[in-house]
Amino acid sequence: MRPVVIPAGIHQRMICHATNTHMIKAYHMTRSAQFSFIAALGILILLQGCNRQEAETTHDYPVTPVDFTRVHLHDGFWKHWVATARHSTIPYAFQKCEETGRIDNFIFAAGIREGRFRGQFGFDDSDVYKIMEGASYALMLEEDPDLDAYLDTLIRYISGAQEEDGYLYTAWTLKANDYNDFACCSYSEAGQWEGTSGASHEFYNAGHMYEAAVAHFLA
Numbered sequence: 001m002r003p004v005v006i007p008a009g010i011h012q013r014m015i016c017h018a019t020n021t022h023m024i025k026a027y028h029m030t031r032s033a034q035f036s037f038i039a040a041l042g043i044l045i046l047l048q049g050c051n052r053q054e055a056e057t058t059h060d061y062p063v064t065p066v067d068f069t070r071v072h073l074h075d076g077f078w079k080h081w082v083a084t085a086r087h088s089t090i091p092y093a094f095q096k097c098e099e100t101g102r103i104d105n106f107i108f109a110a111g112i113r114e115g116r117f118r119g120q121f122g123f124d125d126s127d128v129y130k131i132m133e134g135a136s137y138a139l140m141l142e143e144d145p146d147l148d149a150y151l152d153t154l155i156r157y158i159s160g161a162q163e164e165d166g167y168l169y170t171a172w173t174l175k176a177n178d179y180n181d182f183a184c185c186s187y188s189e190a191g192q193w194e195g196t197s198g199a200s201h202e203f204y205n206a207g208h209m210y211e212a213a214v215a216h217f218l219a
Contacts (some may be wrong), residue, residue, distance in 0.1 A: 069140050086138045093131045094150070102128050103157065105170040110160025117176035122186045123201035125170055128154065129208035136215035151216060158209075167192050168209065169202055 073079040097103050101118025105125065108115040132154060135147055162168045171177075172187045180186075187202065188195030196202050 068137075082141070085134070086142060090131060090135050090138060090147075093127075094135075097128050097131065100124075103154065105174065106154070106157040106161045109170040109173040110157050112157065112160065115174075117171050117174040117180055120180075120182060121201075122169065122171045122176075122182065123204055125168075126201070126205045126208040128158075129205070129212040133208070133212040133215045136212065136219040139219040155216070163192075169200075169205060 073082060094103075102124050104113075104115060104118055106128070107113050108117070132151060135151060138144075139148060139151075158168070161170055161173060163173065169187060169192075171180075171182075172192065176182070177186055177189060186195070187200045188198065193202055194200075
């Protein structure tokens with residue numbers, strides 16, 4: 001078998017090419033090593049800063065938050081107002097919801113009794129949710145079987161007022177647009193949730209309902 005003879009010029013170019021290839025690989029390895037070193041150094045500096053910040057925070061703020069149920073008031077100011085909210089404000093607020101038809105709207109929507117939507121605002125449902133939230137927090141501080149039973153009754157009304165798909169907005173269920181001259185904040189005739197870009201307050205009501213549900217669950 002004859003040996004392969006490579007002309008001198010081509011041989012030189014092959015040697016140069018091989019040399020350049022190794023140099024490029026070495027260069028890339030060097031760049032990669034440099035990048036790894038810089039990245040590791042950056043992470044080290046970041047961790048050092050976090051540790052320092054944590055140490056400073058621990059030093060400057062040696063206070064750990066506690067659940068409000070573990071706080072007991074014995075003074076003559078806040079204790080008085082907490083008691084006033086529990087024994088006067090919350091019952092009065094529920095009374096006004098009953099007088100203005102806000103609770104009736106859930107009863108009507110649930111089909112427990114027949115009736116038309118009472119009120120001028122689609123967000124009236126949220127007032128019931130807000131007071132239920134406050135009442136639930138009050139139950140965490142002081143047991144009250146009557147208040148607890150009242151909340152259970154309201155929950156039954158609210159659950160019954162939901163549509164099959166879970167939608168909850170008593171003005172919609174009671175078709176209030178057909179007979180009620182709303183001052184503002186009604187649903188859209190286009191369908192559920194279609195009025196949220198306007199002032200239907202459907203999301204607003206739902207948000208307060210969620211907050212009331214969480215508070216009652218914790219109670």
